Structure formats: structure tokens, C-alpha cells
Amino acid sequence: IQLFNLKDSTIIQDAQNYLWITCGFIIFSFVNQIFTGILTASGHSKNTFIATTTGLVLNLILDPVLIFVCNLRVIGAALATIIAQIIVTLVFLYDAKKLDLFQEIKLLSxxxxxxxxxxxxxxxxxxxxxxxxxxxSMYIARLISSFGAISVAVQKVGSQIESISWMAADGFSASINAFTSQNYGAKNYNRVQKGYKTGMLVVGLWGLLTSCILIFLPGPIFSCFIHESDILPYGIDYLVILGFSQLFMCIEIATQGAFNGLGKTLPPSIVSIVFTSARIPMAIVLSHFLGVNGVWWAISISSIIKGTILVTWFILYSKRRLIA
Known part of the structure; x- marks a missing residue:
């Protein structure tokens, strides 16, 4: 918490309370991730969707009740999070009993x-x-905080708006992962390539659409969340700059799913680690000339580079290894 150089003792205490509660029950988050991976890879993504949606809806209901009605504030937000995660785990366990996939599992063996x-x-x-x-991301957040509260608010709201692209891409990445792994295991390499091309077409169109929306309609979108006239120009800058990278971010995420489906997790990890790390020096240099917009450009440029390199890597790899 000290990394963010927070000055308000109340905020620091709230952050500590939130972490104590959520991290104390983080085992449920781990279990949910494991169930999500197993069910999605085995083609039971509907079960994952139902369990996750149940948790999200419950969280939406519990948040205002515990935060405002019960006046628990940050502690209420933390409790809402862990209660929702526990319920998701219970839904997964209920599904596990019905699926043959888990019939032979002995936890104590x-x-x-x-x-x-x-x-x-x-x-x-x-x-x-x-x-x-x-x-x-934590270091970037600290850098952003040095530009004031407006920049922090813009980044928080802007990243939520931006999530419409990468969250959808995450979903398609999971499906590409499952499709690729199943056909790769069956040595049906032609279907692996066709599946990747089809997935990339869908994800690419979605990324292109979100790029156009953020670039050409930033004002109406951002004003739905923050109405203050002094903040709006900063929000518009954020959405426009990040808009240029949405297509590349989507195809990067989708390609990561394809690599993972082949069991080759190293290439996407190398690309992500190298060029995400490059955001720090890029942000420091560009912010010196462009202010906080330099940080946004560092994030956007790195996403463009990651998407371009990873897709090229997969195409070259598939030509060498996946010729039917």
C-alpha cells in the first residue's frame, strides 16, 4: 500500500481492511480459477458461465446492501466479494457432482x-x-497518481470502459484454447488452423469495432460515468489513445489462447513480460513530454507491439509445426 504514496490515513486503513478480508479467503478465488480452467477446456463453458454469472449478480446485490444499507463501507465491499466467491465455489462443486469428469477424483490420494x-x-x-x-500495473498506477486525483479517476473509469474489448477477447480466448487443445490432441491440425482463423476473425472484428467506438465516440461514452466538465477532456484523451490499441490487444489475447491450447505457454509469456515491462521506461520518457497522456501512449504502443509480434509468431509456428 505504501507503494502508492497515499497521504490519507483513513484510505490506508480502508485498504488494509480490504486486503485482510479478501486475502484471508483468497483460496476460494484460486479454486474458482481451477474449476474455470478445467470446465472450459473440457467443453463445459456453460457451467462456468452460470457459476460466474451467479457470483457477479450476487456481488451486484450485496455491494450496495453491505456498503450503504449496513454502513460497512469498504469492509462491506470486501465481504460482498468473498461471499460471492464462496457461492461460486459451491456452484462449481454442485456441477462437479453431476459431471463424469470428476467422478474418479480422490482429493486425498x-x-x-x-x-x-x-x-x-x-x-x-x-x-x-x-x-x-x-x-x-501497480508501478504504472503510482506513476499516474503523481499527476493528481483527476488522472487516477480517469484511469479507473477509462479502464472499466476499455474492458468491453478485452473481457470479450478473454472469453473467445478460452474457447480458442479449448478448441485448439481438443483438435491438437486428436492430431487434427487442419481444424486447429481453421479454428484459429475463425476465432481471429470474430475477435478482430470486435476489436476493430471497439477501437472505432473509443476513437470516434469518446465524449458520450465517458460522460455516462463522469459528468464533471474539468475531467471530461482527460477522459476523452484516455479513450482515444487506448482506442488505437484495442484491435491489437484483442488479437493478442486470442492468440495467447491458441498457444495455450497447444501447450506452448512460453511464447505469449515472453512477449507479454518483455513488452509489458517496457511500459515503465516508455511511460517515464513519454510522460516527461506529454504529461499523463504519455503514460496512456506507453500502454497503447506496447499493446500494439505485443499483438503484432505474438500473431506473427503463431503464424510462423503453425506453418512449421501444424501442416496437416
Missing amino acids: KPDKNHISKILKIGFPPSIQSMLFTCI
């Missing part, structure tokens, strides 16, 4: 060493990627 080795080999690169991405 000794795990297979070969399975552990394979899981670590596949899971270690993206886990490092995710952790470093979070650390880099």
Missing part, C-alpha cells in the same frame, strides 16, 4: 509426479507473466 511436472511446465510461464503484469 497421492498426486502423480508426472502430472505435477506437466502442470508446472505449462502453468509456470503464464503465472509469472500474470504476477509481473500486476506488479508493473
